[in-house]
Amino acid sequence: MRIIPPALAARLEGGATTLCRCWALRRPDGLVLGFTDHDRDLMFSGVTYAARSGLEAAEASAELGFAVSGGEVAGALTSAGITGADVAAGLYDGAGIETWLVDWREPSSRILLDVASLGEIRQSGSAFVAELRGLMHRLDAQTGRSFRAACDAQVGDSRCRVSLADPRYHAAGTVGAALESGRLAVALAGDFAAGWFSGGRLAWEGGANAGHAADLRTHLHGGGGTILELWEPPPRPAMAGDAFRLTAGCDKRLATCRDKFANALNFQGFPHMPGNDFVLRAAPDAGARPDGSSLFR
Incomplete structure (x- = not known):
């Protein structure tokens, strides 16, 4: 259950609210950018949340249990914020994003709504829509090895052992x-x-x-x-x-x-593992002994 700070709870129970959303975007290279849908800049926790950035919530969803929650934010590509060149260069791939609900009259009255990471970014002209992926998305990441014919190592890594300095x-x-x-x-x-x-x-x-x-x-x-x-x-x-x-x-x-x-000594695949075609290439013979010999006829 989410605990709402008393000061913010009092604001929410009032007849009129002065709320806005703020987003803190943390790129993998350490750069932190702040955005808000309020009409003036806000600052808290050492981050300035820029107004007139064009960023706004487009969609949000929450799921029970281990289902992956998500959403989207939409915005404009500008020289002062997120640029198309930086998006194309992959600088925002996997960036973390925090969504805050803030009382703009008193930014210390705020609550963290969600923590997510950026997924697919769709760009059209000078606008973009970025997919938000909840923390449960990390549980979908593949870990360990896969048994398949092709090698699953990266050329030059510690398992491959090829020296790319050659x-x-x-x-x-x-x-x-x-x-x-x-x-x-x-x-x-x-x-x-x-x-x-x-x-x-x-x-x-x-x-x-x-x-x-x-x-x-x-x-x-x-x-x-x-x-x-x-x-x-x-x-x-x-x-x-x-x-x-x-x-x-x-x-x-x-x-x-x-x-x-x-x-070949360090090949990390299983090239001789039989595939589905090996299993299905021969139909069983109802009158024969079921010892698998029909596969080799």
């Missing part, structure tokens, strides 16, 4: 031209076969995107040069001369682990 698995490069959204003509320091970096990672080291990283979709040769295709365009336009570093990708197959990385 010159064969990384390369420096610069942008020659941005051909279209997420497609770049580049020059690499070294000679690498087409597809070598497909599924890998691109980390920007220069230009407007310095410090950001992106997943690489494909690495191919065409038009007399090297072409990189990203899954998503960079948060800010890439310019000729922007520097980056590539690390090789892995498609999680045993053959790739063996032939590309010479690392």
